[in-house]
Amino acid sequence: MDIRKLRYFITVAEELHFHRAAEKLNMTQPPLSQQIQNLEEELGVKLLERTKKMVRLTPAGAVFLEQARLIMAQLERSIQLTQKADQGIFGHLTIAFVDSASGSIMVDVLRKFRVAYPQIELTLREMTSSEQLQALEDGQIHIGFLRYEDHARHVSFRACQMETLIAVLPDHHPLASQTQVSIRELANEDFILFPRHLGSPFHRLVLDYCREHGVDPRITQEAIQMYTIVNLVAAGMGISIVPSSVDVFQRKGVVFLPLAENPPSVPLYTAWRTDTNQEVISRFMNIVDECVKGNEQGPRMTKVNS
Secondary structure (H helix, E strand, O other): OOHHHHHHHHHHHHHOOHHHHHHHOOOOHHHHHHHHHHHHHHHOOOOEEEOOOOEEEOHHHHHHHHHHHHHHHHHHHHHHHHHHHHHOOOEEEEEEEOHHHHHOHHHHHHHHHHHHOOOEEEEEEEOOHHHHHHHHHHOOOOEEEEOOOOOOOOEEEEEEEEEEEEEEEEOOOOOOOOOOEOHHHHOOOEEEEOOHHHOHHHHHHHHHHHHHOOOOOEEEEEOOOHHHHHHHHHOOOOEEEEEHHHHHOOOOOEEEEEEOOOOOEEEEEEEEEOOOOHHHHHHHHHHHHHHHHHOOOOOEEOOOOO
16 A cells, blocks of 8 residues: 555545645645545545535444554654664664673773763673674674673774782682782692583683692583582682672682782673674674773773782
8 A cells, every 4th residue: 555645545534625635735636535535445445524514434434544654654654764874873782792791891881882872782691702793794793892802704803901819719718818829829729610611711711720830630520611610619619700790790709819910800701793783783892992992092901809
């Protein structure tokens, strides 16, 4: 059905006068009358009763007027939303993050983006870095906050925050009262680490740091979530080395201590698809840039609460 016919009918139905309706539509009366007649023939019902003195809606015409108004309103809304989507101010993003990013710049980014673009729907998924890389490559997510980069087709990376490694100890540990701890002092401890097969670069970073200082960690437990690692430390199952942002998971039973031997930097990357939803993704990455610049004009080194 021609949308113009709906507009013509609504105008005639509101004016109940063909001549006034034609003037309002900037057309002559005969073509307007013909369009209404064509519409009635298309529907197979009489919409208007016409006499020389009056025009009025039939019961079917009254029902059709209500529905025609709804159709036109929905069409207008669809046009507006389509234009907003093209401008990047309406749409949807699926964003994944590693759990340690919960205490990172990501929180600031999400808060500012929600304020700036309330009509863009965000779906958040917690994933490991390796899971995010696969999801990005498969097009299942648009953006990820992850611990390492592994360039793939149609995926770009940017470091958005730099952290450091810190130690997590049970609060009853003999070293817990110190202001910092040497990695050599932890040589005989049971270590709880992130599984190698799910995040080999971070796993390797921790092992290389330990071995550089003469420590071959005895790994007795593995856990995927950093929060789980902190809980296992609280349970007395061992100690751990984690990114400094993990200290956001403050809880009874653990202490977070800086490492004495110049620990390596731990980057948090933002990764995004470059071949889809570009207007919306571009606006999100602009917010990321703003937050990075707001953190001392560059990737942030998080502070450790000792």
